[in-house]
Amino acid sequence: MSAAMLLAHHGIRALTVEHHRGTAIHPRAALISQRTMEVLRTVGLEGIVREQSETQFLQDGAIMAVETLAGKELAWFIANMNEGIRDVSPTIRLFITQKLLEPLMQRRALKLGADLRFATEMVSFEQDATGVRAVIRHRDTGETQNIRARYMIAADGARSGIREKLDIAMQGxxxxxxxxxxxxxxxxxxxxxxxxxxxxxxxxxxxxxxxxxxxxxxxxxxxxxxxxxxxxxxxxxxxxxxxxxxxxxxxxxxxxxxxxxxxxxxxxxxxADTAERYQVNRIFLAGDAAHCLPPYGGFNGNCGVQDAHNIAWKLAAVLKGHAGAGLVDTYAVERHPVGAFTAQQAYLRYVLREAKYLTTEGLPAMENDLNVELGYRYHSSAVIAEPDDDGRPHEHPRDAKGKPGSRAPHLWLEPNRSTLDLFGAKFALLGGPDAGDWLTATDALDVDAHKITNADFCDAYGITPQGAVLVRPDGFVAWRAKSSEANAHAALANALDHVLHRA
Ligand SMILES: Cc1cc2nc3c(=O)[nH]c(=O)nc-3n(C[C@H](O)[C@H](O)[C@H](O)COP(=O)(O)OP(=O)(O)OC[C@H]3O[C@@H](n4cnc5c(N)ncnc54)[C@H](O)[C@@H]3O)c2cc1C
Structure with missing residues (x-):
């Protein structure tokens, strides 16, 4: 549903088939991370999701352990889901079940033009050098249809039949x-x-x-x-x-x-397993098909939404002719390490909080939840790393400071208008107060230019007042110039060509 909604948001015609007759009938996931809320904010759903969540849960609750609900308390892991994290995002972590959330996303996806077909299964597929051919069948009428698409996203769940047919093993x-x-x-x-x-x-x-x-x-x-x-x-x-x-x-x-x-x-x-490959030519695994984790930390569904967010803009850029075909190959390069890290962290939370019998020597360290939810960094050819890049796979979002490959930091520009609200459609160039050359360099480059005068901007994004930061449509920093440069237009054009895989 996330992929359908986000592809429609980018104006891409996509067909989504779902075996079930409708959206979730069970509550399933409920912990929605700030990052997922940021994605929902981009498509205009944050307000209604926050409003609806109140009907199901008192927000800002705790994560704790008891011997029994009536009896002894054993541990308080998090006293308040949003304590100490509100400054890193324009939105919050919240609880809303899939049963309530999915119809909201469905309505938004349809409004944006998505083609969603329920009670429809994909019965077979094959791919060639130019696309994917699939046969879909309506469960009630038995009517079949041949579909031809340029790409396919396999979001068919933990028991993914597509993953099996592609002979992709799980690791973990x-x-x-x-x-x-x-x-x-x-x-x-x-x-x-x-x-x-x-x-x-x-x-x-x-x-x-x-x-x-x-x-x-x-x-x-x-x-x-x-x-x-x-x-x-x-x-x-x-x-x-x-x-x-x-x-x-x-x-x-x-x-x-x-x-x-x-x-x-x-x-x-x-x-706690990830697929050994996230991509086979024109087919991309996403969501539980790509990673299966225990529900400790509330990470798995959120990780799937971020998979969709990563692949959607790349597919859109390639299909619209704005990017070279190689851009879509960076999906697996960027998302596979995130899936493996998230799986490791969910497993650790399961073992340390509940399944102590699984404890073994040399378990990795438990990282801050925010490193998992917002702090993963991408290292790929869709990012231009700086010479002194430390190559870290993740860090606390307060430490990211606009490094290429990290999520661009949130700052309030005015009440209820965040830096994050500048991203979502095109590439965006954020320039410091004296970055006039960079901002005019965007002319004819299909990049939105924004001069940011917020006093905290330069520090938050790691640049001088003459510098600028190029942010991808998914809100990740693609490239940064810490100060002014002699030929700003050429430097920016080169950066875009590189990131978009234009020869
Ligand atoms: C108890 C529990 C609590 C959880 N809590 C959280 C939480 O708090 N936060 C969180 O982030 N995650 C949580 N999760 C995980 C979350 O529910 C899943 O990660 C998420 O629902 C996976 O979504 P998905 O779309 O990838 O896969 P699925 O939801 O499994 O969807 C795949 C869909 O593909 C369809 N399908 C399969 N094959 C075909 C075919 N051939 N043709 C057509 N359709 C097909 C299936 O019908 C299915 O509906 C929880 C999970 C559980 C079990």
Whole structure:
């Protein structure tokens, strides 16, 4: 849905087929990162998403762990989802379920001109030197259609049939649990005891997993990963019946008097794996097809939205003839390391917060959530690195300071107008207060020029008042000139040619 919406935003005709008859019927993901909110802000959805999220969750909640919801508290990992992070973005982290978010994105995608076909499956595909040919079939009418496209995005989920057909292996931890999500109804409000809890890890001898509970606190789910002996647990829960699932919910709540109705149980694999390749010629893996992570940190769906955000502008630039075909190859170069890093960090959160039995020697360090959500850096030929570039794969967004390959920093330009609001369609050149030569250099280059007079701009973007920063349509810094140069127009034109793979 993200790819459909973002391609439509760039004016690209794309066809999206979805096996299901409509958008999500289960809540699934709910933690929406600031970066995803920034993408939604670009397409005009931030306001409605924030408004709708309030109907489901009290925002600014905590992530913590309990023995049982009624009983002992074990740890507070994050006291308030937005504490200490509001300055790095014009928007916030928030909770809204896929069930509520997807229809909002669908409506926006349709308004932007997307062609979305539900109850339609792709039954076969093949690619050649100039495009991809696919056969799609309507599930109800059985009607088939042959489709010819220049490119295909394989966003067909964790069990991706396209990935399998392309013979792409997964790399990482492999499957470590056969986990379940138990959707239930129960009046749990009193057990919350006025605590604003977004994610509640449960850790006791009967069950390990987490609760998420929706307003007005009569519905929610329990993710259960393991049961029994904590040191040698049972990690295959796929055979449990509804009654056993009810017992797990009860074991997590810790109150025998609460009536519980189990509505549905979803099965999924606990794993932290990335596809060994994100691209085979004209086909790109995105979302869960490209990376499968445990839902610890709330990273996986957000990472998928960022995959779509990265590939959409590149496809648009190539299809409109603004870029050379090689630009799309930078998708895999940029996104694969991010997928692998995000998988590693989600796995660490799972092991350290819940599955201590999986602890091994030499686990990597747990990085700040913001490094994962906003701080990953791209190193590819769609970026012009500086000679002293440290090549770091990620850093705290406050330290990025406009380095090529990092997300361009947020600064307020005026109330509710951020530097980030200057990006999203064309390339943008942001010049300091004395960068007149750079700003006029954009003439005839199809680049939006902005003189930024905010007192913090030069420091935030790592330039002098005479310098300028070239930002890609996805809000990542492509190139930077820290000061003035003799032939600004030629330097800028060269930078654009390089980044856009124009020979
Ligand atoms: C309990 C739980 C909590 C989570 N919480 C979070 C969270 O807080 N934050 C977060 O970021 N992520 C979270 N996630 C992860 C998030 O839900 C997924 O990463 C995200 O939904 C993946 O989206 P996707 O579009 O890549 O794949 P999917 O949602 O799996 O969509 C793939 C779609 O492709 C369709 N399809 C497959 N093959 C075909 C075909 N041949 N033809 C047509 N259609 C086809 C399928 O029907 C499916 O709808 C959570 C996951 C779980 C299980």
């Amino acid at each position: 931890t492999g499957i470590f649990s056969k986990s379940i999500t138990i959707y239930f109804r129960a009046p749990v409000g009193p057990l919350l005891r006025d605590r604003n809890l977004s994610v509640i890890y449960v850790y006791n001898p009967s069950v390990r997993g987490f609760f998420r509970i929706e307003k007005p606190y009569n519905t929610g789910f329990l993710v259960a990963n393991t049961t029994g002996d904590m040191a040698h647990p049972n990690s295959d829960l796929w055979d449990l019946d509804h009654q056993q699932c009810e017992q797990l919910v009860r074991a997590g709540l810790g109150d025998d008097s609460v009536p519980i109705v189990v509505d549905d149980v979803m099965k999924w694999h606990g794993r």
